[in-house]
Amino acid sequence: MTRIVDYELFEVPPRWLFLRIETSDGVVGWGEPVVEGRSKTVKAAVEELMDTYLLGEPVNPIEDHWQTMYRGGFYRGGPVLMSAIAGIDQALWDAKGKALGVPVYELLGGAARERIEVYQWIGGDRPSDVAEEAKRKVEQGFSALKMNATEEIERLDDPAAVEAAVDRLRQVREAVGDEVDIGVDFHGRVTKPMAKRLAAALEPYEPMFIEEPVLPEQNDALPDIAAHTTIPIATGERMYSRWDFKQVFENGAVDVIQPDLSHAGGITEVKKIAAMAEAYDVALAPHCPLGPIALASCIQVDACSPNATIQEQSLNIHYNETSDVLDYLADPSVFDYEDGYVSIPDAPGLGIEINEAHVREQAEKDVDWHNPVWRHDDGSVAEW
Template sequence: MNIAKIETFLVAPRWLFLRIETDDGLVGWGEPIVEGRAEAVAAAVDVLAGALIGADPGRIEDHWQVMTKGGFYRGGPVLSSAVAGIDQALWDLKGKALGVPVYELLGGPVRDKARVYTWIGGNSGSALAEDALRAKANGFDAVKCNATTQLGRIDTPAAVRDIVDNLTQLREAVGGSFDIAIDFHGRFSTAMSRRVLPLLEPLLPLFVEEVVLPEFSRDLGAVTASTSIPIATGERLYSRWDFRDVLPTGIAVAQPDLSHAGGISEVRRIAALAETYDVGLAPHCPLGPIALAASLQVDFATPNFLIQEQSLGIHYNEGNDLLDYLVDTAVFAFTDGHVDRPLGPGLGIEVDEAAVRKAARNPHRWRNEVWRHEDGSFAEW
């Protein structure tokens, strides 16, 4: 069995799917994407495909080594995401060829269900509370939200108070047996982190995510030392070497993205490395169904797994949502804040290829917003 064809599909709302077909007709799927840079990732996949056509798809680790190191220049989001999608598809093929889920090839399952959370929106405490109560009514017991828009390097007392007041209103609405995760999207400086986080401690967040930009990840020790809140980071880190500098800083949760950080192969290694620092795994995944399926395969084989992000109903999913490209949507049935272990071979999902090809006739050109401060300077989105 050899690789015969590699295709990519730009599909709404902002995703890139990848299809690998072997010469005997077996098909594997992956999701290589940098949100807002999908076309660049598709081009990188095309470059990598040249060395894969005609090769044995079962040599996953060898392919990973060559794709990540064989071109001399290494790393970065575009290349790592291209590798990630191909890696996912190769694992999907291997599982299908052997008739087992990927987690069986990673040592077997360590749990029967995985906890998931859902996103809520809103720029006020009342809007956050309303969305959280809706999520609670739908069976979720954990949500994640942004708590602010753009911030100054050291913002005003009023801005700080708005953050605290909005999240306090959210906590009061959902009660103490419900988890709240907070994503600051790298909008805090280290100084703002040290000012705001202690004020949020009475709210007992599950974790606070990306309080500072990834450029300052190795300096997170100053943040973790200033608060009892568990600190999470990692969606913009792309390898175990990136995480090597971060894990000793005292973070509590590692958040590699299966579509950015080298796929199943590398995130599996990142999870094992995190375990040696008593750090939990919560894969980043505001993406499509293939990325989620790949994440879950790792989750079910990872002892230090904490919780899984998923994108059903997220504000990015305009026009198409998580379940639209699946033949059987029941694999992502969320019950009591959990999803059951998938039993199908490979990634455990059946992609609706006809729907994918139809959607790809109108490829998206999604771009994130560019924000500016009142003085006209660039602001983190």
């Protein structure tokens, strides 16, 4: 019986944590367990889970491993534990698929599509120069874009702040036309009253969705916001399990869910969240501003989820200043984007080959990424 015999963790730039597990048959599986800006904390959680529950255990019973890691501890959920579980889960699926010689999606019911549309980020943290950047990305072949709606925004901000957000979206829409989708990310920076005002003001320019219009702890406000707009509402990057998603499915306010395959319990859990969403006529668009292992995991779930609609990917995103997604792959062509889509891979496991020598080289560097702390004009902390 093939067992888990060893593991290693690698903190690599720009802000990622990779997990390598090895089996008694010599098969290697890769996962990406990380909370951006909290990689050392998640690293400790992965070590605790691997040492306590998984070393020496058989690879194949992944569902039982998931249940053990989640339910074996009295305290459950949250970003750190669920991200640690997520990366381990990815690595287990990668190893199992490689051992059986099939892509992970074949073990989850088989492919429901041949390719999935992707979107490209524009504009940076404080969105600027969006029209020119949008035109360049469309010329490169992307058919969907996403940008931040605002920079810092006050709890009750002035009309100029609303108009600035509208003007940015207007510029992009005029630059790329009506055949390009434009997602607008509120990034949890916006309070309920401002979310209602912004949604109404942005509506004439028909964004693909407004993302995380309020923080997850304010999800009870989503029905009220949805009543003020016909724009599809997306959320979920800071929700970590099917139990976190129950409320938004039941209140009917969300049209697109965005669980993160490196935060929401991995492939095992997100496949279940996707199936729940399908029952509520909610689309799946996994969150992924991360590295190649996270993206590969997303695509495996996209492949076998009928309600998957579009996939975030982080090539050239504003966070990737020192290393990028393709740098860690032995064959970067697996993520070639054609006509705004990426093909579903047919290689075993997660469908990618990690350049292990490059990972080890990059892991020698000092990696200490943390998100900025923004402040309002009065000195109080602003949402980033």
